[in-house]
Amino acid sequence: MRSACYKFFSLTLVLNIGMGSALADNPVHHNGVSSVNDPYVQAMEREVEIRTIFQTDERPTEDNILRQRISYGFSLNDRVFLEAYVIGTRLPDQSFELEGYEIESKIQLTEQGEYNTDWGVIFEYERQISESIAELATVLVASRQWGDWVGTLNLGLEYEFGSNIEDELDRFASAQWRYRFREAFEPGIEFYADEFTRGIGPVLTGVIRGNGKNKWHWEAGLIAPLNDTTPDQSFRFLLEWEF
Amino acid sequence: MKFANVLKTLRHSLVRASCLLLLFALASTASAQTPVFEIEIREHLFFPAEFEIPANQKVKLIIYNRDPTPEEFESYELNREKVIVGNSQGVVFIGPLKPGEYPFFGEFNLKTALGKIIVK
Numbered sequence: 001m002r003s004a005c006y007k008f009f010s011l012t013l014v015l016n017i018g019m020g021s022a023l024a025d026n027p028v029h030h031n032g033v034s035s036v037n038d039p040y041v042q043a044m045e046r047e048v049e050i051r052t053i054f055q056t057d058e059r060p061t062e063d064n065i066l067r068q069r070i071s072y073g074f075s076l077n078d079r080v081f082l083e084a085y086v087i088g089t090r091l092p093d094q095s096f097e098l099e100g101y102e103i104e105s106k107i108q109l110t111e112q113g114e115y116n117t118d119w120g121v122i123f124e125y126e127r128q129i130s131e132s133i134a135e136l137a138t139v140l141v142a143s144r145q146w147g148d149w150v151g152t153l154n155l156g157l158e159y160e161f162g163s164n165i166e167d168e169l170d171r172f173a174s175a176q177w178r179y180r181f182r183e184a185f186e187p188g189i190e191f192y193a194d195e196f197t198r199g200i201g202p203v204l205t206g207v208i209r210g211n212g213k214n215k216w217h218w219e220a221g222l223i224a225p226l227n228d229t230t231p232d233q234s235f236r237f238l239l240e241w242e243f
Numbered sequence: 244m245k246f247a248n249v250l251k252t253l254r255h256s257l258v259r260a261s262c263l264l265l266l267f268a269l270a271s272t273a274s275a276q277t278p279v280f281e282i283e284i285r286e287h288l289f290f291p292a293e294f295e296i297p298a299n300q301k302v303k304l305i306i307y308n309r310d311p312t313p314e315e316f317e318s319y320e321l322n323r324e325k326v327i328v329g330n331s332q333g334v335v336f337i338g339p340l341k342p343g344e345y346p347f348f349g350e351f352n353l354k355t356a357l358g359k360i361i362v363k
Contacts, residue, residue, distance in 0.1 A: 043326040044313055078326065078333070112323060113301070113336030145322060183319045213315075213351060 032194035033234040036176035039120025039141040043078035055231040066090040102126040132162040198226035287352035318347035
């Protein structure tokens with residue numbers, strides 16, 4: 001078990017090598033904390049998701065920033081899941097505004113448990129509303145179980161383009177190491193890395209069952225910085241209603 | 244950003260990602276001799292509702308849903324969930340498991356669709 005844990009976290013740490021740390025203009029884009037995706041798709045799946053990131057920092061321009069994403073998603077079959085997000089932000093001393101939208105497609109590549117590692121891939125398109133900035137991203141998703149522990153790794157490559165931004169190719173990664181304690185309560189740890197972000201911190205997740213197909217999946221985490229450009233605290237919360 | 248720089252970044256990213264994924268997927272191979280077990284869903288019941296599988300070995304479950312309505316094979320203990328639409332079949336891989344009893348249920352018919360896998 002110890003060697004497996006070491007191997008999993010080695011992967012995420014190796015990824016740090018070579019990532020830049022220059023600052024862009026929009027402070028929202030400095031924080032890569034979001035969520036860690038699993039590779040699984042269920043047939044007839046429908047869900048509504050609310051995702052909140054709130055960050056605080058000693059730098060006034062990076063402090064008190066709220067990001068909110070609301071989405072609706074559904075599966076086409078037992079392999080493909082489509083999801084559309086509306087994204088809003090509140091910058092320091094400003095009111096909450098609609099920032100952009102995102103369309104996402106997740107494809108489950110292997111059956112859960114078929115191989116030692118389960119695989120999936122996610123394609124994303126995100127577009128800002130007020131500026132000509134867009135992103136195309138591909139994320140490779142891997143998940144593996146070691147007894148009561150589950151490790152999930154997301155490796156992404158994104159291309160930013162538009163007339164309000166210099167075209168750029170960026171890499172990002174996130175990882176989660178979670179203990180399957182109870183269905184409604186699973187503690188874990190998460191790691192995030194991108195052009196600006198290096199963050200790590202505890203996370204709690206769980207599933208609460210309702211009647212019939214109704215299910216609520218929740219996640220809450222607190223990510224602390226590992227470098228100077230990551231906000232001092234990033235609180236993240238996710239609530240997903242599956243029906 | 245110059246096209247050459249994009250290509251350079253892309254090349255470096257692919258090499259790095261390939262190395263990481265190679266490490267992560269070590270021993271990520273399916274067994275060629277995975278035992279197969281079959282169960283059926285009929286009138287919101289599992290048949291058989293209890294069955295034995297070998298310990299410390301991966302097994303493949305083929306679940307036939309004979310009902311016209313969908314069912315979700317689910318088990319927190321097995322860490323598996325699989326929706327099987329009506330009049331179709333689904334595949335679930337489980338294990339390797341330690342000896343013990345692992346309950347499963349049909350999420351869309353919680354009162355009737357109940358079962359247990361006994362690992363020996």
